[in-house]
Amino acid sequence: MNKSKNSVAYFFVRWLLAMGVATAFAGSAQALATGDLQSVVDEAHAKYKGLKDGKNADYIPELAKVPSELFGIAIITVDGKVYTAGDVDYSFSIQSVAKPFTAALVMEEQGVEALRQKIGVEPTGMPFNSVIALQLNEQRSVNPLVNAGAIAAVSMLDAESPEQRWNKILNWYSELAGEKLSLIDDVYVSESETNYNNRAIANMLFNFGRLYSDPLEAVDVYTRECSVGVTAKQLAMMGATLANNGKNPKTGKQLINKDNIPELLAIMFMAGFYDEAGLWAYSAALPAKTGVGGGIVAVVPGKMSIVAFSPRLNQAGNSVRALKAIEHISRSRSLGLFGHNPE
């Protein structure tokens, strides 16, 4: 891929997001009415609960055991209002949806420039766990939302021991959720026993000088971060903190420097949806991150976070129902960044 063209695309998206945040605040008088948010959540749930396409991830054996029929949707607005439908209190493993939140912590500690230089911000156009992407891309770790970049992000955190690194991440996610989160042990053990590809990625990155702690230690902490349990409501509060320029709507704490939010959302927009980032931008037009646990968080800058969870995944690794539900909410209420007309 042409590097300079990609950088222009990145800065364009960053500018667009900054404009989106500004206009979202300016246009808050036109914010959706409360009743409408509850009705759109109910509507999306009813519309897609009969959809049976896809199947649970099973390359992490424990994920295959999660009941496939679970389906929950939660919206939390920047002023902390919560709208839900379905299974929003079931704790599922956050998986890759954790990645932007760790990237946010790296930005807090070291700034957006360090993240760009030491990891990168380009979409890969390849699967999230690709080894070839590291061979082909000069920046190697590529971006913090694929496995390589996410393991590198873990390794960049300032810590003196693996335990300290892990506690820092778990406390950070808990602050973002506004309540204490914990590890789902069975998922952690199951992934630890099978994560040879991630170990290969970490070793290769270390060899290239693009991993900044012991490789296997970084993979272990990364595996733990993916195994954190969240409910759709907790994840929606994490997303609402991004929508609210880094301030948690529940606790009122300014957790993320607001100047880092446009960069973070730009990465989510370009690389948050596995190999369907283009299609997602085309249809729902929101920064988002998906995970193989079946969760998706989407951010409407300055307004709200939309989360959906359902375990069955499509070929790209995105939850079929969650994708459809958020797409419906975005399109039917014109929430996307580019002003799609309502469906």
Ligand code: GLU
């Ligand atoms: N822990 C998973 C892995 O490393 C995360 C995958 C995902 O949700 O994209 O394979």
